[in-house]
Amino acid sequence: MPEITGFAFPNDIHVTWSLMIVMYPYITGFVAGSFIVTSLYHLFDRQEFKPVARLAMATSFAFLLVASLPLQLHLGQPQRGPFVIVTPNFTSAMAGFGILYSFYMLVLVLELWFVWRQEIIERARRSRGTKRAFYAALALGTYDTSPEAIEIDHKAIKILAGICLPAACMLHGYVGFIFGAIKANPWWSTPLMPVIFLLSAAVSGIALLILLYQVHAKLERRPVVASCVQALASWLWFFLILTITLEELELIVMAYEKSESWLIISELLTTRLSFSYVTMQMIVGGLIPLILLAVVVLMNRYLHEKVRNTLATVAAFLTLIQVFSMRWNIVIGGQLLSKSLRGLRSPYEPEIFGREGVLVAIALFVAPFVILWVFDRVLGIEEPEGGPAANPPAAPPGAAPAGSHVP
């Protein structure tokens, strides 16, 4: 039985954008967020991010490969995935997704190729048979690792990072636009929406990298670089302050204006969304990490390395919950308002096993990590000690064309 409160229109009582539409901005957020971290190193030369720069870029790529899957699972028409890219309908806001997604994918893959080119060449030289043919194809048949060629790579990486960063911001800002441009829904329709989405994407990306960096360092048996964790925690704190401030300002403006929509939005926040908004988004995922990160940033020199890592990791984990709650409250919360603006629709409970269920959502979140693992096996995420070119293995005869040489 539908559980409506207040006055709702008939046949307008169900939430149709499911958990998959919550996963869509959540996953896309990691794409933009991780790329912001990698560009802090590649574009702005922040050396403290060097240990996570390649991991961040690979993470952005892994999440990008999965980013359109929630939409396709929601539609149930997989062929529409490529169609939105190849035959966009420019009167639809979704055309923007096709254009931005494919453009970002193209530029990111190019940048990845330039960053990992030396690694690919090294592996091509080391391997035999099919494996070698695979790496040779990836290297596009050129084995030039001369200082001049590497200099060209560095220039290309810089230029591509300069294009990729605005593209990543546009990709996620656009996701905010999709909701912000729905003027019939007062919970969505605000020009702040793309900004909030973008900032929370930065939050989720940095938080994920703090966690991934710790796990990756453990798996690789490498020490965690304290300055890197410290820098990530500082930037996470900065972006979290901005995100939460904007999220709250938006509410405060609505509450102060006491516009007619505030009546129902305040009811929504205190009834249907009281747990996911007040408890999770604001307190567990907002206030607590804000305090933990403030400790990490302001009391840095008094902290033992293990304490700093633990505090940063816990804060990062909680901020991931904050961002998920924010996506949930926007996507599901916006649909709980009846179009009458005088009542609330039935609460939404996701199914467990279905195509748009909880298990599929978990699988979608896990998939990028599997892709990352495969990426690590195929190309290696960490830079080999001293860089790939510093310790060149003996090239098999005929592997390197005449003219190219290893410094």
Added chain:
Amino acid sequence: MEHGKHVFRIVILVAVILAVVLLARGFLVPRTYGLYGRYRGANVAQQMDARPVLYAGAAACADCHSDEATKRAAGAHKNVNCEVCHAPLGAHILADGSVVKPPVDRSFTLCARCHRKVAARPAGFPQVDLEQHVNGPVEGKVCLECHDPHSPKP
């Protein structure tokens, strides 16, 4: 640029990918897409062909029934199509060309659909108060006993 060979190759690869996308687009977008709007234009004709024509209009009736057509064109029902009461032409002349007697709607309900007194109708439009028409209530009676539908008089 001796050492820029790999850049040249990746640029060629990107150009090939773009060309493949454009080529795929050429095949995927139907030829008549956008002819009338954001849909496949040829679909309009296909949908029309898929449905048999039922209504033909008053002019088609006048080809055989010129007397009634002339009478109707001079009367107050000149704007009411023959097929409103006499059923569509498709039910009178079948697809194989054979002619059958069409069902004629002589019901009170059909007349009342336009002539029942409703406050929202224009004041000059002939409307019948069903409770007080001539000698009291007329609900359910056959209007055609007194009125000629081809040239109705008040």
